[in-house]
Amino acid sequence: MIVLEKRQQPSPWMGYLSPLLSIALTFVVAAIVVSAMGKDPLRVLSLFTLEPLNGKRAIGEVMLKATPLILCSLGLAFCFRSNVWNIGAEGQFLLGAIGAGGMAMWLTETGLTEPGWLWVTQALLLGAFAGAAWAAITAWLRDRAHANEILVSLMLVYIANLLLSYLVFGPWKDPKGWNFPQTLRFADSLSIARLGAGMRVHWGFVVALISAGVMVWLMYFTTLGARLRVGGLAPGAARFAGFSSRESLWTVLLCSGAFAGLAGAMEVLGPMGQLTPHVSTGYGFSAIIVAFVARLHPLACVLASFLLSIMMIGGELAQSRVGLPASVSSMFQGVLLMMLLTFDSLIQYRIKWRAQTSKDLAKHA
Amino acid sequence: MANGLRLSLKAISKSYGSLRANDKIDLDVKPGSIHAVLGENGAGKSTLMKLIFGLLKPDEGSIFLDGKEVRWQSPEHARTAGIAMVFQHFALFESLSVAENVWLGMDKSWSLAAVAEALHQLTRHYGLSVDPDAFVHRLSVGERQRVEIARGLLARPRVMILDEPTSVLSPQAAQALFTMIRTLASEGCSVIYISHKLHEIRELCDDCTVLRHGKVTGRVDPRQCNDEQLSALMIGSAPPPLVRATRAVSNPIVTLNALSVRAFDEASECLNAVSLELAPGEVLGIAGVSGNGQGLLLDLLSGELNSDEASMRRIDGHIFFEDRAIEHLGVRMRRRLGIMAVPAERLGRATVPELSLADNMFLSESKHMWRLDHESLYQSAQNVVDAFAVKASSPKALASDLSGGNLQKFIMGRALALQPKVLLVSQPTWGVDVGASAQIRQQLLALRDTGAAVLVISEELDELFEIADRIHVMYAGHLSAPVKRADATVELIGQWMGGSWLSSEDVSKGKPVTVPFEG
Numbered sequence: 066m067i068v069l070e071k072r073q074q075p076s077p078w079m080g081y082l083s084p085l086l087s088i089a090l091t092f093v094v095a096a097i098v099v100s101a102m103g104k105d106p107l108r109v110l111s112l113f114t115l116e117p118l119n120g121k122r123a124i125g126e127v128m129l130k131a132t133p134l135i136l137c138s139l140g141l142a143f144c145f146r147s148n149v150w151n152i153g154a155e156g157q158f159l160l161g162a163i164g165a166g167g168m169a170m171w172l173t174e175t176g177l178t179e180p181g182w183l184w185v186t187q188a189l190l191l192g193a194f195a196g197a198a199w200a201a202i203t204a205w206l207r208d209r210a211h212a213n214e215i216l217v218s219l220m221l222v223y224i225a226n227l228l229l230s231y232l233v234f235g236p237w238k239d240p241k242g243w244n245f246p247q248t249l250r251f252a253d254s255l256s257i258a259r260l261g262a263g264m265r266v267h268w269g270f271v272v273a274l275i276s277a278g279v280m281v282w283l284m285y286f287t288t289l290g291a292r293l294r295v296g297g298l299a300p301g302a303a304r305f306a307g308f309s310s311r312e313s314l315w316t317v318l319l320c321s322g323a324f325a326g327l328a329g330a331m332e333v334l335g336p337m338g339q340l341t342p343h344v345s346t347g348y349g350f351s352a353i354i355v356a357f358v359a360r361l362h363p364l365a366c367v368l369a370s371f372l373l374s375i376m377m378i379g380g381e382l383a384q385s386r387v388g389l390p391a392s393v394s395s396m397f398q399g400v401l402l403m404m405l406l407t408f409d410s411l412i413q414y415r416i417k418w419r420a421q422t423s424k425d426l427a428k429h430a
Numbered sequence: 431m432a433n434g435l436r437l438s439l440k441a442i443s444k445s446y447g448s449l450r451a452n453d454k455i456d457l458d459v460k461p462g463s464i465h466a467v468l469g470e471n472g473a474g475k476s477t478l479m480k481l482i483f484g485l486l487k488p489d490e491g492s493i494f495l496d497g498k499e500v501r502w503q504s505p506e507h508a509r510t511a512g513i514a515m516v517f518q519h520f521a522l523f524e525s526l527s528v529a530e531n532v533w534l535g536m537d538k539s540w541s542l543a544a545v546a547e548a549l550h551q552l553t554r555h556y557g558l559s560v561d562p563d564a565f566v567h568r569l570s571v572g573e574r575q576r577v578e579i580a581r582g583l584l585a586r587p588r589v590m591i592l593d594e595p596t597s598v599l600s601p602q603a604a605q606a607l608f609t610m611i612r613t614l615a616s617e618g619c620s621v622i623y624i625s626h627k628l629h630e631i632r633e634l635c636d637d638c639t640v641l642r643h644g645k646v647t648g649r650v651d652p653r654q655c656n657d658e659q660l661s662a663l664m665i666g667s668a669p670p671p672l673v674r675a676t677r678a679v680s681n682p683i684v685t686l687n688a689l690s691v692r693a694f695d696e697a698s699e700c701l702n703a704v705s706l707e708l709a710p711g712e713v714l715g716i717a718g719v720s721g722n723g724q725g726l727l728l729d730l731l732s733g734e735l736n737s738d739e740a741s742m743r744r745i746d747g748h749i750f751f752e753d754r755a756i757e758h759l760g761v762r763m764r765r766r767l768g769i770m771a772v773p774a775e776r777l778g779r780a781t782v783p784e785l786s787l788a789d790n791m792f793l794s795e796s797k798h799m800w801r802l803d804h805e806s807l808y809q810s811a812q813n814v815v816d817a818f819a820v821k822a823s824s825p826k827a828l829a830s831d832l833s834g835g836n837l838q839k840f841i842m843g844r845a846l847a848l849q850p851k852v853l854l855v856s857q858p859t860w861g862v863d864v865g866a867s868a869q870i871r872q873q874l875l876a877l878r879d880t881g882a883a884v885l886v887i888s889e890e891l892d893e894l895f896e897i898a899d900r901i902h903v904m905y906a907g908h909l910s911a912p913v914k915r916a917d918a919t920v921e922l923i924g925q926w927m928g929g930s931w932l933s934s935e936d937v938s939k940g941k942p943v944t945v946p947f948e949g
Binding site: 285286287288289290291292294295298299301302304305306307309311 | 732733761762778780782789796
């Protein structure tokens, strides 16, 4: 029987090294898989590492894709720190997109498009609100009915997806859109200003960076952050100290819902300019990986978002340039998460082999 | 049997990293002897027993069983060679019967029926009273212990190790256990009895090896020693006697009047019409075997359980603080009134193990500004460390890095720094060494002498007799009437710990009752 034995003294520097080792090993696995598919692994490797950073435009794309990942992962890291397992950022992201997109559509139809910055701000806030409201369903069911937040938040992703499809296939479909499932294109003034010419990345990226700073402050320099951290580390101690578990549940879920919703709103008001069934390319799920690669630290979330963003773009490049299937890139993300979790376990535990005894059976009682 | 010894350890050493848990320990156990291994927590008793039982391998030294050197590969190996061990924490399947539990641990040649029959015989022979067909989840802690003992006995051991067996027993149940141990020893089985309760060792054992800081500090005949001599060997010096002043008792500050707590699921503890009065300037003791509702009583008084956040429970009745009903107030509101609790679980409840002492100071604050003031937390942790002689490298040390006694000193100090009007303490010296215990008890008395009300929940009768002014006993969710310490005897309290003051009707009421869920 293989047993995991707790290490007396987990190595502290391995904690920092393990994300790097995981990335390296992911590349090794990727190279093997790519070779087995008959492609040149070095070429694919360069597509995944060098090509996405080649030139101003390319870097702008990396920043653009990193923006929703940063926002979603900040909220998720906040939740996970407090032992609230919200894995439905994807759904909250979609609701944010629906909220902001719906408002932009209505504004475009009614011609209320100036001043653009004011309406954009309001649409973004509405998106954040919609995301928070979607997360509130999870919080409410967990609070009132002791429902498992993992299941509830995940199921709500599918509902959000169907809701979006219903809207763009049905009532919100652009009448002049050749029957494509999409809304009309929003007025030009209703898009978030870009950071520079020749780049698609917009001011939302700056907002995401500021958010990371705010989260650092909230988690480590406020009493609210301290209360939530205690609740995540030792629920018994939080009860002893009189910190309400309901308060933390609602705080982290609303906060992370708002971040994901804001990310969704930025996506439709930024690069998309309209609502389609494909607003998200799985940002909400990838953000789970980001949060863990970052060890739930807000600043590390920014770096890890860049990493994932590069992987996503690399995957697209590999698809178009050497014909790798799109699923390979999500597989690499999965491998990365697996590597990371394995390393984490091995930092805390060592593997031992020993013969099974009846004592072991009794021990599990 | 070359030298006539059943078990002999020669210069056994075992280190964990830089900590030398056992340092050249010699232990000689004669056949049929009841041999005490005495020492404070952390003296190395548990490590030594694990070495004897094959759970650990010694770094140096050798073990001889009946004169032959043995090297255990596993506990299984030690067990087949005739060594049995009863741990403090039991390893039983709740949902299986006694016989099934025992059968699972036996080698495969036994049938279930044979095991049940063997259990019946043991029952008759040793007066163990274990019903092989009973389900474990129905059994009390004492009964569970008997199952573990029976499991060990079935292997016909030549050495039986008992690790602090009376910590979960009432005095009467402990006497029954002693009878069993004496019978076992009279049949030639050697018993190694681990404890830090001196009077038990003097009553039961005929030989005693004392450990301190991983070394043997003495081998004595406990029947020839008094408590002072034994504790001098154990801690290096006898603890100073407690000083207590007498005080006039005033009106109660906290009153419970027939307060009941019902759980919505069957497994949880209940409280049945519990009444008590806690007055300023007194130490009120709550005796009883753990798990009879003490935890609930503490939560109820501290505010962790209140009628606003009852978590699947219903609370009937009132808690009065002075003249104000407070049963709906949460922990922080009650702290502002001056009620502070020190729960028994030091890690994970009274402190967060992964956080520093400074960060753990945060847990006892009742008012929060928006900004987390790291500096003032650090300073107040430093003050507690200094004022209460906590051995910690700095306030930045992690709570999990402190020894049990030092952590408890820190937790007590943190509570006392709030200058509470009412201090609620559960198991104040559980697992704490003798020196720190004496300090903590003296602090409780000092707090009482300043006019605060102190409630102490403890399993250790000695402790309650030492510091309490009045004693209640808890059993099956019922609280007995109080008895003044001067009028209390170990026999009386011991009987009450078995619920003898209750009619059978009351006791059945004490069993969990399912009530309809009312949201």
